[in-house]
Amino acid sequence: MREREGKKSFIVGADFSGGRLDRFLESCLEGLTRSRIKALIDQGQVRVSGEPARKGGQRVREGEVVEVVIPPSRTLELVPLEMELPILYEDDHLLVLDKPPGLVVHPAPGHECDTLVNALLAHCRDLKGIGGVERPGIVHRLDKDTSGLLVVAKDEVTHRALTEQFQSRAVEKVYVALVYGVPSPLEGTIRTFLGRHPVNRKKMAVVERGREAVTHYLVVARGEGVSMVKVGLKTGRTHQIRVHMHHIGHPLVGDPVYGGRMPKDLSPPLKEAIKALGRQALHHHRMRFLHPTTGEEMEFTSPMPEDMALVARVAGLPTSV
Numbered sequence: 108m109r110e111r112e113g114k115k116s117f118i119v120g121a122d123f124s125g126g127r128l129d130r131f132l133e134s135c136l137e138g139l140t141r142s143r144i145k146a147l148i149d150q151g152q153v154r155v156s157g158e159p160a161r162k163g164g165q166r167v168r169e170g171e172v173v174e175v176v177i178p179p180s181r182t183l184e185l186v187p188l189e190m191e192l193p194i195l196y197e198d199d200h201l202l203v204l205d206k207p208p209g210l211v212v213h214p215a216p217g218h219e220c221d222t223l224v225n226a227l228l229a230h231c232r233d234l235k236g237i238g239g240v241e242r243p244g245i246v247h248r249l250d251k252d253t254s255g256l257l258v259v260a261k262d263e264v265t266h267r268a269l270t271e272q273f274q275s276r277a278v279e280k281v282y283v284a285l286v287y288g289v290p291s292p293l294e295g296t297i298r299t300f301l302g303r304h305p306v307n308r309k310k311m312a313v314v315e316r317g318r319e320a321v322t323h324y325l326v327v328a329r330g331e332g333v334s335m336v337k338v339g340l341k342t343g344r345t346h347q348i349r350v351h352m353h354h355i356g357h358p359l360v361g362d363p364v365y366g367g368r369m370p371k372d373l374s375p376p377l378k379e380a381i382k383a384l385g386r387q388a389l390h391h392h393r394m395r396f397l398h399p400t401t402g403e404e405m406e407f408t409s410p411m412p413e414d415m416a417l418v419a420r421v422a423g424l425p426t427s428v
Contacts, residue, residue: 129163151303187229255391268399279395285360285388330422362387
């Protein structure tokens with residue numbers, strides 16, 4: 108049976124009891140690759156006995172019902188787009204750029220031709236197909252409205268090597284965020300499980316049976332109703348920082364999804380600066396990894412962008428970490 112769109116249900120037989128979920132699905136749906144299964148699980152499209160699947164490696168038992176929703180397929184022709192890219196470093200194997208806020212990383216409904224991927228195809232003509240048809244060269248992602256450092260592979264070998272570094276948590280990633288209030292303690296670790304929101308599937312949430320997510324944070328400055336926080340990620344789950352800061356009661360300033368209402372006691376100038384920001388105040392500030400070809404330790408930093416810096420100044424915070 109070939110992969111087709113729609114909802115499908117399968118009952119785990121005795122021969123697969125105790126086996127991995129992804130391998131069970133591979134046996135049920137011809138042409139469904141392991142990476143495709145992982146994507147469907149991450150999107151909340153796979154359920155086991157009525158519960159959202161946590162990961163491809165989870166074990167299934169005889170008699171369990173596995174449901175899979177396969178969204179309609181679409182053919183996307185990637186079109187190169189000439190765009191000025193803020194490249195910080197480039198060689199024959201990779202490049203590092205400073206992504207501005209508002210730029211979508213890879214094509215999606217509503218953004219088929221105006222993404223970073225389209226710009227990369229114009230900059231590097233032979234990128235198409237590296238790391239996946241719709242996101243050539245992309246090793247890790249930033250949300251549309253999150254700014255900062257992004258590394259792009261320019262060949263398949265580099266893509267695999269960088270992906271392994273990210274998956275093994277060997278890449279050091281440090282973000283700077285502006286949050287409401289003052290987190291207590293001033294330094295701590297947030298450790299939960301994250302998964303799709305049980306009601307709003309477009310959101311992520313802290314759930315009992317999700318994927319482990321670990322966030323380290325440090326309050327570096329306190330201002331008027333707003334704190335500057337340095338955040339390090341042990342894991343890299345979707346919306347992890349945004350969900351975790353909301354979870355401890357200090358959501359990101361300006362976050363339209365997880366931020367909640369703006370505190371009423373902020374000064375009018377600060378409220379205006381936050382409204383002008385129009386996005387979550389989150390910036391990928393520093394990144395360190397090993398160059399896959401030379402073995403050299405590569406470290407990059409990106410200053411706080413002006414829209415976040417304006418909020419910081421009005422709140423009485425520094426504009427550098």
